[in-house]
Amino acid sequence: MDAEPLTIYFDGDPLPARPGDTVSAALLRAGHLATTRSPKYRRPRGPYCLIGECGTCQLRIAGQPNLRACLTVVQEGLVVESQNAWGPAGLDPTRLVDHLFRRGFDHHHFLVRPRLANVAMQAIARTMTGFGVLPELPRPGAPPPELHEHVPTVLVLGAGPAGRALTGALEAAGVDVLALDRRDRLGLSRWHPAPLPQRLLVDTGAFGVYAPERLIAAASPPLAGGSPRLHLVRPKHIVFATGAREGMIPLLNNDLPGVLAARGLAHLLERTDSQLTAPCVLLGDGEEAEALAAQLGVHRYAPADVERILGRDHVEGIVVAGRTIPCGVILLAPTRAPISELAAQAGAQLRFDGAGFAVLTDPDGRALLAPRPPDADDDPAEPPWQIWACGHVRNTSVDPTADGLAVAAALLAELAASEPS
Amino acid sequence: MTARAFLCRCEDVTLGEIDRAIDRGLTTIEEIKRYTGLGTGPCQGKECTGALARLLVDRGLARADALQPFTARPPAEPITLGLLAAARAPFFAARPEEDPDPKDTP
Amino acid sequence: MSAALGSAALALPAELDLAVIGGGVMGLATAYNLALLAPALKIAVIERSYLVSGASGRNGGGLRMQWGDRGNVALMIESIGLCKRLAQELGINLWFRQGGYLFLARSAAAEARLHRNAELHREVGAPTRLLTPADALTIAPHLCAEHLRLASFNPEDGVVFPWPFVWGYAAKAVERGVLLRTHTEVQGVSPAGDGYRLDLSSGEQIRAARVLNATGAWSGHLNRHLGIDLPNHPHRHEIFSSEPLRPFLDPLVVDLDSGLYFSQSTRGELVTGISLPELVGYRDDTLKQHSTLRFLTTIAATLTALMPITAGLKVLRQWAGPYDVSPDGDAIVGPSPGHPNFWQICGFTGHGFMMAPAAARLVARWLARGEGHPMLTRWDPSRFLSGAAARREDMIIG
Ligand SMILES: Cc1cc2nc3c(=O)[nH]c(=O)nc-3n(C[C@H](O)[C@H](O)[C@H](O)COP(=O)(O)OP(=O)(O)OC[C@H]3O[C@@H](n4cnc5c(N)ncnc54)[C@H](O)[C@@H]3O)c2cc1C
Ligand code: FES
Numbered sequence: 067m068d069a070e071p072l073t074i075y076f077d078g079d080p081l082p083a084r085p086g087d088t089v090s091a092a093l094l095r096a097g098h099l100a101t102t103r104s105p106k107y108r109r110p111r112g113p114y115c116l117i118g119e120c121g122t123c124q125l126r127i128a129g130q131p132n133l134r135a136c137l138t139v140v141q142e143g144l145v146v147e148s149q150n151a152w153g154p155a156g157l158d159p160t161r162l163v164d165h166l167f168r169r170g171f172d173h174h175h176f177l178v179r180p181r182l183a184n185v186a187m188q189a190i191a192r193t194m195t196g197f198g199v200l201p202e203l204p205r206p207g208a209p210p211p212e213l214h215e216h217v218p219t220v221l222v223l224g225a226g227p228a229g230r231a232l233t234g235a236l237e238a239a240g241v242d243v244l245a246l247d248r249r250d251r252l253g254l255s256r257w258h259p260a261p262l263p264q265r266l267l268v269d270t271g272a273f274g275v276y277a278p279e280r281l282i283a284a285a286s287p288p289l290a291g292g293s294p295r296l297h298l299v300r301p302k303h304i305v306f307a308t309g310a311r312e313g314m315i316p317l318l319n320n321d322l323p324g325v326l327a328a329r330g331l332a333h334l335l336e337r338t339d340s341q342l343t344a345p346c347v348l349l350g351d352g353e354e355a356e357a358l359a360a361q362l363g364v365h366r367y368a369p370a371d372v373e374r375i376l377g378r379d380h381v382e383g384i385v386v387a388g389r390t391i392p393c394g395v396i397l398l399a400p401t402r403a404p405i406s407e408l409a410a411q412a413g414a415q416l417r418f419d420g421a422g423f424a425v426l427t428d429p430d431g432r433a434l435l436a437p438r439p440p441d442a443d444d445d446p447a448e449p450p451w452q453i454w455a456c457g458h459v460r461n462t463s464v465d466p467t468a469d470g471l472a473v474a475a476a477l478l479a480e481l482a483a484s485e486p487s
Numbered sequence: 488m489t490a491r492a493f494l495c496r497c498e499d500v501t502l503g504e505i506d507r508a509i510d511r512g513l514t515t516i517e518e519i520k521r522y523t524g525l526g527t528g529p530c531q532g533k534e535c536t537g538a539l540a541r542l543l544v545d546r547g548l549a550r551a552d553a554l555q556p557f558t559a560r561p562p563a564e565p566i567t568l569g570l571l572a573a574a575r576a577p578f579f580a581a582r583p584e585e586d587p588d589p590k591d592t593p
Numbered sequence: 594m595s596a597a598l599g600s601a602a603l604a605l606p607a608e609l610d611l612a613v614i615g616g617g618v619m620g621l622a623t624a625y626n627l628a629l630l631a632p633a634l635k636i637a638v639i640e641r642s643y644l645v646s647g648a649s650g651r652n653g654g655g656l657r658m659q660w661g662d663r664g665n666v667a668l669m670i671e672s673i674g675l676c677k678r679l680a681q682e683l684g685i686n687l688w689f690r691q692g693g694y695l696f697l698a699r700s701a702a703a704e705a706r707l708h709r710n711a712e713l714h715r716e717v718g719a720p721t722r723l724l725t726p727a728d729a730l731t732i733a734p735h736l737c738a739e740h741l742r743l744a745s746f747n748p749e750d751g752v753v754f755p756w757p758f759v760w761g762y763a764a765k766a767v768e769r770g771v772l773l774r775t776h777t778e779v780q781g782v783s784p785a786g787d788g789y790r791l792d793l794s795s796g797e798q799i800r801a802a803r804v805l806n807a808t809g810a811w812s813g814h815l816n817r818h819l820g821i822d823l824p825n826h827p828h829r830h831e832i833f834s835s836e837p838l839r840p841f842l843d844p845l846v847v848d849l850d851s852g853l854y855f856s857q858s859t860r861g862e863l864v865t866g867i868s869l870p871e872l873v874g875y876r877d878d879t880l881k882q883h884s885t886l887r888f889l890t891t892i893a894a895t896l897t898a899l900m901p902i903t904a905g906l907k908v909l910r911q912w913a914g915p916y917d918v919s920p921d922g923d924a925i926v927g928p929s930p931g932h933p934n935f936w937q938i939c940g941f942t943g944h945g946f947m948m949a950p951a952a953a954r955l956v957a958r959w960l961a962r963g964e965g966h967p968m969l970t971r972w973d974p975s976r977f978l979s980g981a982a983a984r985r986e987d988m989i990i991g
Pocket of ligand 1: 614615616617618619620639640641642643644645646647648649650651652653654655656777778779780807808809810811815830831832866913914915916938939941942943944945946947948
């Protein structure tokens, strides 16, 4: 990008950034892999998924704790601070915990007796818990939060390829459709070439589906510019096009800074016109992992062949069949898991697909409703809307664009049948 | 080998800890969550639930078609109290069906 | 694989001395205490889901001596005394932290209650002290003192982490020979001789000389099988927990005038609930556990007004749990009217967790040796028939 470079501040030091960078992008480019410590073993941690799903990139940004660095776009002078670390970076004395408890730590049974030792242990444990410290008070004069209400015929959650294909088809047919996505405009347009929906709220994450109150709630954070906004949406149809995420592959030392999600990193490189310079390997099975390895120009290994990941404060290599392969970044490309939490809140039935939980639908994309949970007299009474799902949230092996179009056709047919003109 | 292979990075839950819970007879996702703390951190189980389900199926402890993740609860994204507070007045104050206080609570 | 924390596959004998229905804190703590006193008894706990699936796995974990009635204050002095050594007794970390409860009064009526409580607590022996608004701020520094008239503080009050509390009772009960059968529902109860026959969801039928109904909010379902008519009914209570932050708040704070309560857990989350009247037309006796935005926005408005620094605090998870409300605010414990061998341990109206250590011990002593106690007399399930029910307590929060 040719726009003027920016400066942000990380733990007090100036750090160059490019317009359009996320905070994670600027930090990774500067080689800052570890930005926080884990709660129990005090292990160094940094970002993983790079798409706002895993939470380990959280930092104190502009005085607010626990903001996701991978979703926060840089601004000139932005103040970013590492969290949950003691003393200067790299010298945190609590790291000893990791070495003291090499064989694990059973928090239920650790030092229960004698009582006084137990009391002391709990007091010490308390001082080590928590991520970050209290937020700053809202600045005087900061724009107050706004409330927006919407009553579209169709609400589409997610403007990835599936959501875009579906929304485009509905818009072309003149349907009143609103789309939401947590990503920003730049992230969305670099993610996929298809045109964005006309009525699209970016930087806006749906956080709750409240069926008894007949509404979906979404929020846009203040850092995206202007007032923080709360959106309340009361649609007749909800389409979940929330896609899929990369879960974890349980390997030894899979938490080291420098272990990154392959797809998340590939998108970040595209977003920022950057290139991978660190020595890097990719771990994953199947065609998609192969394609990613080829796209990124890195060597691929099957996770089952990896004995362990090596490193202390960050990744230094992997051991495959007794052989050590040095590298600074390890990209994981596990089978993707559907992002179905919101659909589940809405009452959709889920099915384990081997990697995660997909929304169970009829062939047209109508979500099947979950049976009443066996362990609660819960009340997913008739939901006030029709629930649909398209793309990877219902099946991670479909072509999302084609699936979005197919579900759009079914939805249009249903709309035509219910409201003959 | 399992003491530093993480299933839930948010709460530092390793394979070793999952084994301990299973040893005590806990074999459902809800139970393992409550015994180990898996899924109770910043990402609320987004990263680990699928991997745990996989482990239970691979070990023959659960049938794939019978597995469900733990109850989905809002918020799916962290949300500030300041923003929520702003919605209170316009959204609920005007609702006629609000009952002053049917219970004798303070 | 051991069944230390229950199992769906555990074999049950055809005959039991006591069947405890419900694997919440009440059922497990009673089974554990009874097994200590009467090791020869054949006791089983039958839980339809997993062990912490009911209110016992969904509560705020608050324990306090600051009640408005003498009996409850004394009971909680005993319960908190037990909790101090309970981690060692149960062999599990409970993360019991005595940061005190700080009650706030912003109205004359609330102020009067705090004055009355302080007097009562002094008589009964609870170390409660009254605080000026300025002193309250030294204990909870981020509070907004506007309209604050008076506060009361008891340093013995505190919070625990509910899950290990239940695991601890369960594991120790099993160690003492209690059979712990999970994922099995009791679907029918019928009289059989002097005892009862239970029909289980597994298809089994077992006989128990005595049955303890420890199903809390679900207890009415079971009672109906026997035609036992008790006035406790389920209530849905919502709560949320925030992002975990470094310690910034020691006490659990209760704002008497709004019914708001909040504390910071050992893990750093703010755990927060509020008395929230159900909307008209919403209240019925079915059991609901859904979350609402109405709760979240109401509590956000109340909390950010009382502690403005929380405006930037993020909600991580909201949930709801069921507990049964008793019309006079007192628990319903003991033999059921017309069914001397079908016992209740229900009706704790949103405060059963803190009372469980003491209440379960009282009930176990009664079951094992017929030992009475003034609270047991007061909790008699038959009081609603005899007209002896009386409201004594006005410090019910939730
Ligand atoms: C949000 C919330 C916050 C709270 N905060 C506090 C607090 O701060 N302090 C405090 O002291 N108390 C608090 N409480 C109240 C406290 O949690 C309860 O009073 C207490 O846990 C009740 O325990 P229990 O064992 O009676 O019931 P539960 O824990 O509800 O156990 C009943 C069990 O019975 C099982 N069951 C039901 N029917 C059947 C059947 N037919 N067959 C077999 N099993 C069955 C259920 O699955 C359940 O596990 C709170 C409650 C809630 C919901
Ligand atoms: S949430 Fe930012 S890296 Fe995963």
